[in-house]
Amino acid sequence: MSGALKIVRERIVSVKSTQQITKAMKMVSAAKLKRAQDAITQMRPYADRLNKMLINILSNLEGGINSPLVAERDIQKVAIAVVTSSKGLAGAFNTNIIKAAVAKINTDYAEVRANGNLTIICVGKKSYDYFRKEYSDCNIIDDYVDLFSNLDYKNLAKVSQMLMDEFASGNYDRIDVSYSKFKNAALQFAQCVQYLPVENMEGTKAEDEAKGKNFKADYIFEPGKEELLNHLIPSILQTTFQKYVYDTHASEHGAR
Known part of the structure; x- marks a missing residue:
């Protein structure tokens, strides 16, 4: 009887300790949330405007x-960058991002995985913890599990540049990113989206034409469209990846 009572007391102490840790993490995240929210709020209009400009240019070339x-x-070799946090105690935040990636794999890339041509690029420790156990048949890249310890532009640009180089060299035929899109502190959406190749814009053009919009724009390219776009596209892709990471960072603190 005394042994059982001792176990109960130990569990009570353990629960109280966990509550204290959770409360401390919540207070820290509340302070960090404001900074993370400001970062994504300021960046999103710029990133969205760049994407719209690219859509307009590509659709009118x-x-x-x-x-x-x-x-x-032809999609034979695929990489998915799964952007999670490195810490837990954030509800279903990390799980939802992982689920979005897994759903994409099961729906679109089951054959690619069966052929041994699926690579998981883990950004954040939680994605690595999951995929190294459950997807041991895949190529798991863990070079970026500590990315969230330093979110400056240079660090993020290294990752996006690596993705572009790997795609351009033919090592992958498709690269997707699974992340959490931040709406507000109470609402985040996990999704897995195509990153490379830059999506065909014909569908967007056709939809706008069907709505009666004049999608044709008279662009003057200086020095020339090839040179301009070969500089513009990588810049936009770097900004887009940075937005994915900032979205996820804000979502983490909102969830916590």
Whole structure:
């Protein structure tokens, strides 16, 4: 009887300790949330405007563009960058991001995985903890599990540049990113989206034409469309990846 009572007391102490840790993490996250929310709120209009500009330009080009970053290929080799936090105690935040990636794999890339051509790029420790156990048959890259310890532009640009280089060299035919889109402190959406190649804009053009919008714009390219877009596309992709990470960072503190 005394032994059972001792176990109960130990559990009570353990629960209280966990509550104290959770409360402390919540207070820290509340302070960090404001900074993270400000960062994504300030960045999102810029990133969205860049994407709209790219859509408009690509949709109005005659003859397309010769860029390896927009090249559509048969999907045989795939990489998914799964952007989670490195800490737990954030409800279903990390689980939802992982679930979005797993759903994408099961729906679109089951054959790619069966052929041994699926790579998981773990950004944040929680994604690595899951995929190294459950997806041991895949190539797991853990070079970026500590990315959230330093979210400056140079660090994020290294990751996006690596993704672009790997795609352009033909090591992957498709690269997706699974992350959490931040709406507000109470609402975040986990999703897995295509990162490379830059998506074909014909569907957007057709939809706008069907709505009666004049999608044709008279662009003057200086020095030329090829040179301009070969600089513009990588810059936009770097900004887009930075937005994914900032979204996830704000979502983490909102969830906690």
